[in-house]
Amino acid sequence: MTPSTDRNTELFDRARKIIPGGVNSPVRAFRAVGGTPRFVQRAQGPYFWDAAGQRYIDYIGSWGPMILGHGHPAVVEAVTRAARDGFSFGAPTEREIELAEAIASLMPGLEMVRLVSSGTEAAMSALRLARGATGRSKILKFEGCYHGHADALLVKAGSGLATFGNPTSAGVPPEVVQHTLVLEYNNVAQLEEAFALHGKDLACLVIEPIAGNMNFVRADTAFMRRCRELCTQHGALLVFDEVMTGFRVGLGGAQAHYASLIPGFRPDMTVLGKVIGGGMPLAAFGGPRSIMEQLAPLGPVYQAGTLSGNPVATACGLATLAEVRKPGFYEALTAKTRGLMEGLSAAAEQAGVPFRADSEGGMFGFFLLPELPRNYSQVMKTDGSRFNKLFHGLLDRGVYIAPALYEAGFVSAAHTQEDLETTIAAAAEVFQLIA
Numbered sequence: 001m002t003p004s005t006d007r008n009t010e011l012f013d014r015a016r017k018i019i020p021g022g023v024n025s026p027v028r029a030f031r032a033v034g035g036t037p038r039f040v041q042r043a044q045g046p047y048f049w050d051a052a053g054q055r056y057i058d059y060i061g062s063w064g065p066m067i068l069g070h071g072h073p074a075v076v077e078a079v080t081r082a083a084r085d086g087f088s089f090g091a092p093t094e095r096e097i098e099l100a101e102a103i104a105s106l107m108p109g110l111e112m113v114r115l116v117s118s119g120t121e122a123a124m125s126a127l128r129l130a131r132g133a134t135g136r137s138k139i140l141k142f143e144g145c146y147h148g149h150a151d152a153l154l155v156k157a158g159s160g161l162a163t164f165g166n167p168t169s170a171g172v173p174p175e176v177v178q179h180t181l182v183l184e185y186n187n188v189a190q191l192e193e194a195f196a197l198h199g200k201d202l203a204c205l206v207i208e209p210i211a212g213n214m215n216f217v218r219a220d221t222a223f224m225r226r227c228r229e230l231c232t233q234h235g236a237l238l239v240f241d242e243v244m245t246g247f248r249v250g251l252g253g254a255q256a257h258y259a260s261l262i263p264g265f266r267p268d269m270t271v272l273g274k275v276i277g278g279g280m281p282l283a284a285f286g287g288p289r290s291i292m293e294q295l296a297p298l299g300p301v302y303q304a305g306t307l308s309g310n311p312v313a314t315a316c317g318l319a320t321l322a323e324v325r326k327p328g329f330y331e332a333l334t335a336k337t338r339g340l341m342e343g344l345s346a347a348a349e350q351a352g353v354p355f356r357a358d359s360e361g362g363m364f365g366f367f368l369l370p371e372l373p374r375n376y377s378q379v380m381k382t383d384g385s386r387f388n389k390l391f392h393g394l395l396d397r398g399v400y401i402a403p404a405l406y407e408a409g410f411v412s413a414a415h416t417q418e419d420l421e422t423t424i425a426a427a428a429e430v431f432q433l434i435a
């Protein structure tokens, strides 16, 4: 054990006595890659420091929210000012309107928005609304896509669960998931078959348009077009889970990306989280007025939250969105992320390590595979022990990537060219070791 991990080990031992697995979200426990999780002491810009004072270049960014990097001055200022005016009221505030308006102005399909506190809550609520609005029970999802841990969605779910090689969770009665269909991502034939059999009973199809919970896998344009056509044809709602991709892959999210590929494309409902809270617990779902007005207090679909639209969280989200809206923000972020992927690819090729990478905006994925995977089972063909060596080799060199091969990665606006070059140089060393 190196001295730098001592303090992390101490904290992990203490945490495990009081918190199951020592963590409050499973992937943090490093179980997929082994070793001791690093306990974060503080973070600034593209870096965080662990409990032993070791600095890491951060490619997780809280799994997406920290698109500006840590401790952006304008965001810190907004949050501090908001906190002085009160933490929570249980009564409406102006900032909730401002945030809903800001989101709606950037995503044209969202005529109305409701704010909640986590992506899980947003996806769960959107699902209930889809069922309530259509009067149908069945839902369709794809293997490897994660939509939070609501019971009905824990069917062969992606990240987190895959750590334990367990496709479903205990504690979810079969009756609760009997209406959930799970199909292979990017498989048009399966999709058509499912709609032919169940189309008239389907409330919605929920999808991560660019999946970030089975590493990084994009929906093919033809597949996405078919999702849209079949939903329209059968009266099912197309629900885009953009908790990860929203304001991460581009200003209008993945839906703007697909609209640029498929004329007139638009999902029916959108689920958001992560970036819209800028690192605070905040999420949202939205869609056409006619559907959103089915929600309580206007309509019969119940949904509520004590901390929903929290005044400090909305200040954080608004300040974050103000930054990403600045001209050139995504162009610069995209160029950085692409540059990183190109550098890593070149280093892997030089070492003779099979490697493929993809990215969109500030979200990326790379695979120790000869081809980019198109679905979950292809992602899982990755050589796990080789990935673990890559992970630990990078960690030892001060580069923190996701501690599991089925997670995406994130670059922030705060990452400098030097950070990216340091990362590529570290990876080049590790590729030589794992070739």
Ligand SMILES: *Cc1c(COP(=O)(O)O)cnc(C)c1O
Binding pocket: 117, 118, 119, 120, 121, 123, 146, 147, 148, 149, 208, 212, 213, 241, 242, 243, 244, 273, 274, 283
């Ligand atoms: C993170 C994530 C969720 C869940 O959000 P939480 O805030 O962790 O509950 C849902 N869907 C997708 C696509 C996500 O990436």
